[in-house]
Amino acid sequence: MRIDVARPWLALAARLLLGGVLVVAGALKLPDPAAAARAVRAYQLLPEGLVGPVAFGLPVVEIAVGLALLAGLFVRTAALATAALLVVFLVGIVSAWARGLQIDCGCFGGGGQVDAADTAYPAEVARDTAMLLVALALARWPHSRLALATRLETATP
Amino acid sequence: MSTSRSAGKKEAARQRIAAKRAAEAAAQAAERRRTRVRIGGAVGAVLVVIAVVVTIVVQTSRSSVAADAARPGNTSAGGNGYTFTVGQADAPVTVDLYEDFQCPVCKQFEDAAGPTLEQLATAGTVKIVHHGMAFLDSAQNDDYSTRALNAAAVVASTAGPEAYETFHDLLYANQPDERDGAGLTDDQLVAFAQQAGATGEDVGTDITDLVYGEWVKGATEQASKDGVTSTPTILVDGTTLTDRTAAGLTAAVQAAQRG
Numbered sequence: 146m147r148i149d150v151a152r153p154w155l156a157l158a159a160r161l162l163l164g165g166v167l168v169v170a171g172a173l174k175l176p177d178p179a180a181a182a183r184a185v186r187a188y189q190l191l192p193e194g195l196v197g198p199v200a201f202g203l204p205v206v207e208i209a210v211g212l213a214l215l216a217g218l219f220v221r222t223a224a225l226a227t228a229a230l231l232v233v234f235l236v237g238i239v240s241a242w243a244r245g246l247q248i249d250c251g252c253f254g255g256g257g258q259v260d261a262a263d264t265a266y267p268a269e270v271a272r273d274t275a276m277l278l279v280a281l282a283l284a285r286w287p288h289s290r291l292a293l294a295t296r297l298e299t300a301t302p
Numbered sequence: 303m304s305t306s307r308s309a310g311k312k313e314a315a316r317q318r319i320a321a322k323r324a325a326e327a328a329a330q331a332a333e334r335r336r337t338r339v340r341i342g343g344a345v346g347a348v349l350v351v352i353a354v355v356v357t358i359v360v361q362t363s364r365s366s367v368a369a370d371a372a373r374p375g376n377t378s379a380g381g382n383g384y385t386f387t388v389g390q391a392d393a394p395v396t397v398d399l400y401e402d403f404q405c406p407v408c409k410q411f412e413d414a415a416g417p418t419l420e421q422l423a424t425a426g427t428v429k430i431v432h433h434g435m436a437f438l439d440s441a442q443n444d445d446y447s448t449r450a451l452n453a454a455a456v457v458a459s460t461a462g463p464e465a466y467e468t469f470h471d472l473l474y475a476n477q478p479d480e481r482d483g484a485g486l487t488d489d490q491l492v493a494f495a496q497q498a499g500a501t502g503e504d505v506g507t508d509i510t511d512l513v514y515g516e517w518v519k520g521a522t523e524q525a526s527k528d529g530v531t532s533t534p535t536i537l538v539d540g541t542t543l544t545d546r547t548a549a550g551l552t553a554a555v556q557a558a559q560r561g
Contacts, residue, residue, distance in 0.1 A: 175357075178365035179519060180437065183526040193527070201361035202354045209350045219343060248531045 156289030159279050160214045163227050167211030171204040173254035184251025188237050217292025224284035231277040242266040371516030374459035384521040386463045389429035395558045398431045398537040400530045403450035403473050404438035404480055408534040411546045412474040418548040435525045436518050446485030448518050453491040455514040457500040469498035
């Protein structure tokens with residue numbers, strides 16, 4: 146298959162992957178707000194006054210960006226927002242790793258506190274880096290199949 | 303000749319005008335599309351901001367601990383109301399224990415070094431400060447972490463910190479499996495509470511009704527604010543114990559005593 150034929154389908158796959166992960170990751174942080182706050186606090190990067198707003202606001206942003214990607218609206222903006230979120234997450238995880246903190250990343254909900262010293266920094270960094278590359282590629286080539294934005298454009302006279 | 307030439311010119315002019323009009327129409331359509339996208343983007347952004355603000359407000363109230371929550375008695379003197387101290391007040395070394403009753407590594411520590419720690423407390427060398435946490439609640443264990451810490455607070459409140467220590471040891475000796483265990487039942491917790499010396503008539507209902515449920519949330523929050531991110535966290539005079547064996551504990555306490 147030629148690349149200009151395959152590219153919109155690859156962009157669709159990237160949208161579904163990133164959008165799906167973001168919506169799930171955001172939704173899992175909503176049921177237990179106290180645990181979400183503990184997860185953010187465990188990074189020891191933010192003053193106490195910002196822990197709540199970040200812990201409770203971030204999942205909404207994740208879900209909003211994820212829904213935009215799934216629907217295919219503002220794909221380039223949403224891909225850039227995804228990349229920005231992932232850079233923030235990577236900075237948090239790498240800095241926790243570098244400082245020797247023993248925490249769970251809280252990426253998909255959960256409390257930040259780990260039962261034993263079972264941290265998983267290399268896997269978390271590898272996963273977020275891979276997703277960052279996909280997000281940047283999508284921002285470069287945002288044109289994709291089954292995007293709502295294209296439908297709206299062609300539907301208008 | 304001249305007529306047909308002028309007709310050709312007119313035709314060319316008409317085509318130029320038509321092309322210009324088509325271009326203008328296309329430009330207008332593109333402009334309208336850009337405006338629609340801008341409006342759509344602005345509306346979307348406003349909706350996201352509203353959703354973020356509403357969620358922050360709702361989640362803040364959901365996660366905050368009620369100010370009028372019931373608090374257990376017999377907590378550490380001069381403490382933050384979330385700890386229980388066992389041992390002599392003038393003991394030279396302080397050992398802070400951050401534990402969750404459902405945490406298996408806490409049980410490993412208790413099995414390995416619990417008796418040594420209590421001997422050191424009895425000898426007057428250390429005082430033990432218990433910081434309870436409850437973050438391993440699940441549907442399988444019927445929120446065992448919360449039920450167990452609430453029961454421990456009931457025991458301490460009714461019968462004192464020494465009874466808390468006894469109850470604490472009983473719960474670790476009988477810890478249910480973290481992954482497929484169903485937690486201990488409330489009846490079992492009440493039986494252990496009585497065994498530990500909490501015999502008041504309210505003990506049963508206080509355990510069943512989670513009378514200190516809000517306090518348990520506050521205690522878990524406090525541990526998080528203390529910078530504790532994993533259990534067990536054991537501090538010997540403020541230094542984290544890494545070798546969680548009886549020998550490791552004894553060595554750390556001796557080092558703390560030497561100053």
